[in-house]
Amino acid sequence: MRQTGDAWRPSPNSHTIKIALHYPDLALLFLTRRKSYEEVVATMVQRDLASLRRRAASLEEGSDSFLRLTTERKQQTIRRIIPGRRRDSSLVFNEFYGMLYAATRALRPRRVVETGVYMGASSAAILQALEDNGAGRLHSIDLPTSQHRYFLQEGKSIQIGLPSPSLSVGFAVAHRLRRRWDLHLGNSLDVLPDLLQELGPISMFIHDSLHTYEHMTAEFTLGYNALEKGGVLIADDIGYNRAWADFCKANHEQGEVLTNGPGFMGCLVKSH
Ligand SMILES: C[S@@+](CC[C@H](N)C(=O)[O-])C[C@H]1O[C@@H](n2cnc3c(N)ncnc32)[C@H](O)[C@@H]1O
Numbered sequence: 393m394r395q396t397g398d399a400w401r402p403s404p405n406s407h408t409i410k411i412a413l414h415y416p417d418l419a420l421l422f423l424t425r426r427k428s429y430e431e432v433v434a435t436m437v438q439r440d441l442a443s444l445r446r447r448a449a450s451l452e453e454g455s456d457s458f459l460r461l462t463t464e465r466k467q468q469t470i471r472r473i474i475p476g477r478r479r480d481s482s483l484v485f486n487e488f489y490g491m492l493y494a495a496t497r498a499l500r501p502r503r504v505v506e507t508g509v510y511m512g513a514s515s516a517a518i519l520q521a522l523e524d525n526g527a528g529r530l531h532s533i534d535l536p537t538s539q540h541r542y543f544l545q546e547g548k549s550i551q552i553g554l555p556s557p558s559l560s561v562g563f564a565v566a567h568r569l570r571r572r573w574d575l576h577l578g579n580s581l582d583v584l585p586d587l588l589q590e591l592g593p594i595s596m597f598i599h600d601s602l603h604t605y606e607h608m609t610a611e612f613t614l615g616y617n618a619l620e621k622g623g624v625l626i627a628d629d630i631g632y633n634r635a636w637a638d639f640c641k642a643n644h645e646q647g648e649v650l651t652n653g654p655g656f657m658g659c660l661v662k663s664h
Pocket residue numbers: 507508509510511512513514515533534535540552553554578579580581600601602
């Protein structure tokens with residue numbers, strides 16, 4: 393059994409109880425301390441990945457066309473391949489992960505940069521797609537765990553990053569997927585300039601870190617400028633503010649807006 397995160401246990405609430413009922417085998421292993429929290433989440437991600445790959449196998453023929461589909465057809469395709477048919481039948485992989493897997497398979501990118509790792513579910517979806525492509529490398533950026541925190545705002549508890557410093561960033565990424573992965577710890581706006589300069593043109597940039605207007609706009613600008621023509625920019629949680637709409641307009645790009653559960657995600661193919 394791994395040592396990191398072993399001691400940490402989530403508090404029982406409606407979400408953890410739902411997970412326990414959904415995965416009774418994992419709940420039992422966790423409650424009897426035969427699996428740590430990290431191992432339980434990593435297993436859930438593995439199961440969702442296996443299901444996603446099975447469902448996406450039908451896309452294999454001509455899968456490069458995914459990025460050329462209309463927004464509505466993209467959305468239908470994503471819904472078809474993600475593990476959860478009902479909203480609560482997959483507790484990890486939502487539409488965002490379906491989008492990441494399908495877009496990475498379609499584009500066959502050489503260099504991908506992602507901001508916001510958290511437990512590593514999005515990194516795992518991208519890395520699995522790179523593995524299935526047989527090529528490519530992912531550079532992911534997140535804050536060091538010491539900077540992940542809770543704070544109260546207007547009486548509401550807000551969590552940024554992992555719920556405990558004993559958990560490690562990206563712990564849910566299986567070891568078999570890590571050979572194509574470089575994890576960089578730091579503020580994305582500090583890390584990105586040097587990293588992008590070192591990498592040269594990239595094929596895909598994914599934003600899922602801090603969703604403020606200023607931070608999103610700064611990351612979109614850095615990522616978009618580093619993209620080769622035909623490269624793809626994807627962003628989660630674009631419904632928080634107008635950063636996506638304003639950025640697409642300012643850069644004369646047809647940015648798409650897709651639904652991700654109750655929220656929205658954006659996708660654009662760099663046209664010039
Ligand atoms: C929404 S979570 C990422 C979820 C992940 N992409 C997934 O889908 O599995 C956001 C993450 O962004 C990180 N983050 C917040 N501000 C950041 C910053 N300025 N630079 C880098 N990472 C940041 C947080 O620590 C947190 O882990």
